[in-house]
Amino acid sequence: MSGKNPLTLPARTIWHALFWTFDRATWQYDLMVIAILAFVWLTPPDWLGDPTASGPGLIGIVLGWLQ
Amino acid sequence: MRDCAVGGRDAREERSRFPYMTFTGAIGAACMFPLRAIIQACVSLRIHPNVLTLVGVVINFIAAWFFAHGEFVTAGFVMLVANIFDFIDGKVAETTNLASRFGGFWDSVMDRFSDLSLFVGVIYLYAQLGRADYVMIAALAMMFSVMTSYTRARAESMIDQCKVGFMERPERIVLVMIGAFTNRMGAVLWVILLLSVVTVLDRIYYTWQALKTQEAEAS
Numbered sequence: 001m002s003g004k005n006p007l008t009l010p011a012r013t014i015w016h017a018l019f020w021t022f023d024r025a026t027w028q029y030d031l032m033v034i035a036i037l038a039f040v041w042l043t044p045p046d047w048l049g050d051p052t053a054s055g056p057g058l059i060g061i062v063l064g065w066l067q
Numbered sequence: 068m069r070d071c072a073v074g075g076r077d078a079r080e081e082r083s084r085f086p087y088m089t090f091t092g093a094i095g096a097a098c099m100f101p102l103r104a105i106i107q108a109c110v111s112l113r114i115h116p117n118v119l120t121l122v123g124v125v126i127n128f129i130a131a132w133f134f135a136h137g138e139f140v141t142a143g144f145v146m147l148v149a150n151i152f153d154f155i156d157g158k159v160a161e162t163t164n165l166a167s168r169f170g171g172f173w174d175s176v177m178d179r180f181s182d183l184s185l186f187v188g189v190i191y192l193y194a195q196l197g198r199a200d201y202v203m204i205a206a207l208a209m210m211f212s213v214m215t216s217y218t219r220a221r222a223e224s225m226i227d228q229c230k231v232g233f234m235e236r237p238e239r240i241v242l243v244m245i246g247a248f249t250n251r252m253g254a255v256l257w258v259i260l261l262l263s264v265v266t267v268l269d270r271i272y273y274t275w276q277a278l279k280t281q282e283a284e285a286s
Binding site: 025027037 | 090237
C-alpha cells in the first residue's frame with residue numbers, strides 16, 4: 001500500500017482480479033462473487049441477446065422508469 | 068469434485084487476520100450440514116465412492132437432457148442432486164478409507180463427462196433455436212472449461228501446484244445452476260467464457276514463471 005504513487009492501487013487491484021490467487025471464503029472471493037452476480041442478474045438480457053431469458057433485469061427496469 | 072473443498076491454508080490464514088466469516092464461507096458452512104448427513108448415510112450403506120461418482124455423471128446427463136429441451140429450472144434441480152453425489156464421493160472415500168489413486172483418476176474423468184454433457188445440452192438448445200451466436204459462445208465456454216482443467220493437470224505433472232485463476236469447476240457448476248434457476252443462462256455463459264479464458268492464461272503464465280524459477284535454481 002505505497003502512498004507515493006496513487007496509481008499503483010487500481011493497477012494492483014486489476015492485476016489481482018485478473019491473476020487470481022485468492023482462496024475461496026476470503027473477502028476478495030466474496031467481492032468477485034458479488035460482481036459476477038451483479039452482472040448476471042442486473043444486465044438486461046436484451047443487451048446480451050440472450051435467447052431464453054425473460055424479463056428486463058434490474059437495470060432494464062430502472063431504465064424503463066427513467067424513460 | 069474431490070479437490071474442491073471450501074477453504075485451505077491461505078483461506079485459514081486470511082480468516083485468522085480477518086476473524087469474521089465471509090458470506091461465501093457462511094453459505095459453504097450451511098451447505099455442509101445436510102451434506103454431512105448424506106455422507107454418513109452413504110458410509111453406513113457402504114456405497115463405494117466410485118459408484119457415487121458414476122451416479123453423479125448419469126444424473127448430470129439427465130440434467131443435460133433437460134437443458135437441451137429448454138427446461139432450465141428442472142435441469143437446475145437435477146444438477147443440484149448430481150452435484151451432491153459429485154461432492155460427497157471424495158468425503159465418503161476418505162471416511163471409509165477407500166481413497167485411491169484410481170478413484171482420483173476416475174473422478175477427474177467423470178467430471179469432464181459431466182461438464183461436457185451440460186454444455187452439449189445447452190448447445191443443442193441454442194442450435195434448435197437457430198442461434199449460431201450462442202452456439203459459438205457455449206462451445207467456446209466448453210473449450211476453455213476443458214482447457215482450465217487440462218492446463219492445471221498438465222502443469223502439476225511438472226510443478227507442485229497450479230491452483231491460480233478464479234473460474235474452477237465448482238464456480239462453473241454453481242454459475243450454471245444460478246443461470247438455470249434464474250433464467251439468465253446467456254449472461255452466465257459470457258461470465259464462464261471470459262473468466263475461463265483468463266484462468267487458462269493465468270495458469271500458462273504461472274507455469275511459465277514456475278518452470279523458469281526451477282531451471283534457474285537447477286543451473
